[in-house]
Amino acid sequence: MKTFKIIEKSKILFVISLAIMITGLAFFIKNGINYGIDFKGGTLVQINMKKDFNKQDVENIITKYANDYTTNTAVNEKNETQLEIRSNSLDESEIQPLFKDIKDKYKLEDKDLISQQTIGPAVGQELRQKAMLAFVLANIAMLIYVAIRFEFKFGVAAILAIVHDILITVSVYAIFQIPINSSFIAAILTIAGYSINDTIVIFDRIRENTKKMRRVNSKELANISITQTMSRSINTTLTTLITIVSVYIFVPSVREFAFPLAIGIACGAYSSIFIASPVWVMLKNRKIKEA
Structure with missing residues (x-):
């Protein structure tokens, strides 16, 4: 050898x-x-997407409102897909326009915005x-x-x-x-x-x-x-x-x-x-x- x-x-x-x-x-x-948000705190948004979606399309929408973000997905007890968005730069006033863009694209309802909150550093x-x-x-x-x-x-x-x-x-x-x-x-x-x-x-x-x-x-x-x-x-x-x-x-x-x-x-x-x-x-x- x-x-x-x-x-x-x-x-x-x-x-x-x-x-x-x-x-x-x-x-x-x-x-x-x-x-990230775990160190600095920021905004947490949870949306019920109901079914699978194109992650890249959603992130293209998020990018319009936040330049730093992370996204996670999970499945609830009804087997529906939920999206979690975390961002340091997403302002509370931009959450509704962001959700509206996602809602219009995926034909969601107002109730599908599960939660929106400002959280402290974890x-x-x-x-x-x-x-x-x-x-x-x-x-x-x-x-x-x-x-x-x-x-x-x-x-x-x-x-x-x-x-x-x-x-x-x-x-x-x-x-x-x-x-x-x-x-x-x-x-x-x-x-x-x-x-x-x-x-x-x-x-x-x-x-x-x-x-x-x-x-x-x-x-x-x-x-x-x-x-x-x-x-x-x-x-x-x-x-x-x-x-x-x-x-x-x-x-x-x-x-x-x-x-x-x-x-x-x-x-x-x-x-x-x-x-x-x-x-x-x-x-x-x-x-x-x-x-």
């Missing part, structure tokens, strides 16, 4: 990731983060702090676990890979000004767990090969281990992404969770191969030079 020279190209790969993060930081400084400062605390504690726990199972250098490399995945995901949201809601927090914590799982597969192979190939240097050892596990990593990631993309397309109500999850899982596979392993080699070689 031909061995891929991944470690030798690590500097180029680091630059690519750094470029995305710097671009995200620039957009963050310029425009900030687009917090995700307060306290919840954001707790989410950050959960993320930090999870990373500390994973660092301890990897350090005990492997060695401390593996743990540091794994945590840096997770931080990389989170920063890339946040950068994408900052660049494209995608609204961040409570589901984003859940997705970030899920990404951390997936990323460490993918990284451990490669690290486990490195540990096995260390015992078999005692005379091979750390760079070659990492290249061999990555080559041996790459097909598994790619296949696992692709099957997972196919599932998540399918959920994103066919289950609109969980799109806010599925979208960041898809980005994070793709980044997780990338970082496990192109970030975590090269960082481990750098730490390993640094120790050898110091010795």
Whole structure:
């Protein structure tokens, strides 16, 4: 089997990731983060559509009145389809014209406007702090676990890979000004767990090969281990992404969770191969030079 020279190209790969993060930081400084209704509060409108409808046609109508919104659908006990619209910028005075456009297109009745209300932020400062605390504690726990199972250098490399995945995901949201809601927090914590799982597969192979190939240097050892596990990593990631993309397309109500999850899982596979392993080699070689 031909061995891929991944470690030798690590500097180029680091630059690519750094470029995305710097671009995200620039957009963050310029425009900030687009917090959704869960963070900032806003307007909630619920409409009984009765039957299936063309989502794109409805969103074209909503766009006339609000430039930032999210939509969800649900089915009630009568098997009727209900539409939920959340927006930060939708004014109360625009709700009736918005509903009238949708009502005329789909021949609805006045009573099909189920509710309209202004809601406060569901995700307060306290919840954001707790989410950050959960993320930090999870990373500390994973660092301890990897350090005990492997060695401390593996743990540091794994945590840096997770931080990389989170920063890339946040950068994408900052660049494209995608609204961040409570589901984003859940997705970030899920990404951390997936990323460490993918990284451990490669690290486990490195540990096995260390015992078999005692005379091979750390760079070659990492290249061999990555080559041996790459097909598994790619296949696992692709099957997972196919599932998540399918959920994103066919289950609109969980799109806010599925979208960041898809980005994070793709980044997780990338970082496990192109970030975590090269960082481990750098730490390993640094120790050898110091010795």
